[in-house]
Amino acid sequence: MGGQRSRPSLVLGMALLLVGVLLLGLAGWAYLGTTWVSRREHTAIVERLEDAWAEGRGGWPAASSEASAVVRIPAFGDSYAVPLLEGADDEQLASGFGLVPGSVTPGRRGNLVIAGHRVTHGEPLRDMPALVAGDRVMVETRHEVLTYVLDTGGQDLTVDLDEAWVLGGRPVDPLRRGVEPSRSSERLLTLVTCASLFETEERLVAFGHLASRVPKR
Numbered sequence: 001m002g003g004q005r006s007r008p009s010l011v012l013g014m015a016l017l018l019v020g021v022l023l024l025g026l027a028g029w030a031y032l033g034t035t036w037v038s039r040r041e042h043t044a045i046v047e048r049l050e051d052a053w054a055e056g057r058g059g060w061p062a063a064s065s066e067a068s069a070v071v072r073i074p075a076f077g078d079s080y081a082v083p084l085l086e087g088a089d090d091e092q093l094a095s096g097f098g099l100v101p102g103s104v105t106p107g108r109r110g111n112l113v114i115a116g117h118r119v120t121h122g123e124p125l126r127d128m129p130a131l132v133a134g135d136r137v138m139v140e141t142r143h144e145v146l147t148y149v150l151d152t153g154g155q156d157l158t159v160d161l162d163e164a165w166v167l168g169g170r171p172v173d174p175l176r177r178g179v180e181p182s183r184s185s186e187r188l189l190t191l192v193t194c195a196s197l198f199e200t201e202e203r204l205v206a207f208g209h210l211a212s213r214v215p216k217r
Contacts, residue, residue, distance in 0.1 A: 039122045041094075041095055041096075041122070042081070042082050042083060042095070042096050042122050042124075043081075045067050045083040045085075045095060045096060046067075046070050046081050046082075046083050049067050049068070049070065049083060050070075052142075053142045058142050059141070059142045059143070066085060066086060067083035067084060067085045067095075067096060068084065068085075068086070068141065068142070069083070069084040069106055069139050069140060069141045070082070070083055070084065070139070070140045071083075071084050071096075071097050071114065071124075071137065071138070071139055071140075072137075072138040072139075072140065073131075073135070073136070073137055073138070074135075074136055074138070075127075075130065075131060075135045075136075076127060082096045082097050082116070082122070082124045083095065083096035083097065084096060084097045084098075084099055084106075084114065084139065085097065085098055085099065086098075086099050087099065087101065088100045088101065088115045093115065093116065093117055094122075096116075096122070096124065097114050097115065097116045097124060098114070098115045098116070099112075099113070099114065100113035100114070100115055100167060100192070102167065103167065103190075104169075106139045106141055106146050107139075107141075107144065107146050107187065107210065107213055108187065109186045109187055110169040110170075110186075110187070110188065111167070111168060111169050111170070111171065111181075111188045111189075111190055112139075112148075112187075112188065112189050112190070113166075113167050113190045113192065114189070114190070114191055114192070115191075115192045115193065116191075116192075116193055117193065117194070118193045118194045118196075118197060118204075119194070119197050119198075125191065125193035125204075126197075127154075128154040128155070128191065128193050128204050128206065129153075129154045129155035129204065130154060131150060131153055131154030131191075131206055132150070132153045132154070133150050133151055133152055133153050133156075134149060134150060135149070135150045136148065136149055136150075136211075137149075137150065137189060137191070137208060140216075142216075143215065143216055144213050144214060144215050144216055145213070145214045145216065146210060146212075146213045147210070147211050147212045147213070147214075148189040148208040148209060148210050148211060149208055149209060149211040150189075150206055150207070150208040151180075151181050151182045151207045151208055151209060152179050152180075152181075152205075152206050152207045152208075153206065154191070154204060154206050155204060156179045156206070157177065157179040157204070157205045157206070157207075158195050158202050158203070158204055158205075159202065159203050159205055160201060160202060160203075161201045161202065161203060163203075166190055166192065166203075166205045167190070169188075170188070171188070171190065171207065179205075179207070180207060181207035181208065181209060182207070182208075182209040184209075185209035185210060187209060187210035188207065188208065188209055188210075189207065189208035189209065189210070190205060190206070190207055190208075191204075191205065191206045191208075192204070192205055
């Protein structure tokens with residue numbers, strides 16, 4: 001009798017165990033699988049873009065969701081190369097960096113705003129907190145290589161999701177926290193990503209300015 005009464009409990013326990021394994025598998029895919037797939041996609045997009053440049057194709061303005069530049073951050077390693085796509089919706093951010101709507105294109109006067117994931121989908125800005133003022137962000141287009149230098153570190157400024165001032169052409173913090181881009185340059189860069197490795201309504205923001213531009217031969 002005791003064995004019969006325990007059988008439903010055993011079945012329930014096995015079912016809960018299977019559900020737990022399934023949930024762990026889904027979480028593992030979200031955090032590891034999507035990153036593996038996206039990194040392969042990053043590499044493929046960069047290769048296709050470089051092939052297009054070699055054939056005299058590709059440039060600004062790009063069609064929505066298409067890549068027209070490659071972002072390299074030397075502090076993240078020599079092999080680091082992430083495509084920059086028009087738009088910053090889930091589709092673009094799953095394939096690389098997103099050029100936030102309303103920002104300027106690389107090299108133009110104004111604010112070049114680039115968004116990227118910290119976890120999942122290639123996590124191109126996972127190590128954002130390790131960036132320091134003076135680190136370089138290189139943006140390669142069909143015609144030139146633009147080097148931006150960070151004015152602020154990767155964890156110097158955390159803002160709420162609705163603090164849109166960081167996206168402006170000349171960002172000015174209404175709270176006067178003392179973390180703003182260079183006032184001596186008209187060509188700015190803003191990097192934006194999640195403030196933590198989990199779901200959050202806060203964003204890390206780093207500012208920079210254009211330091212040099214070298215035409216490609």
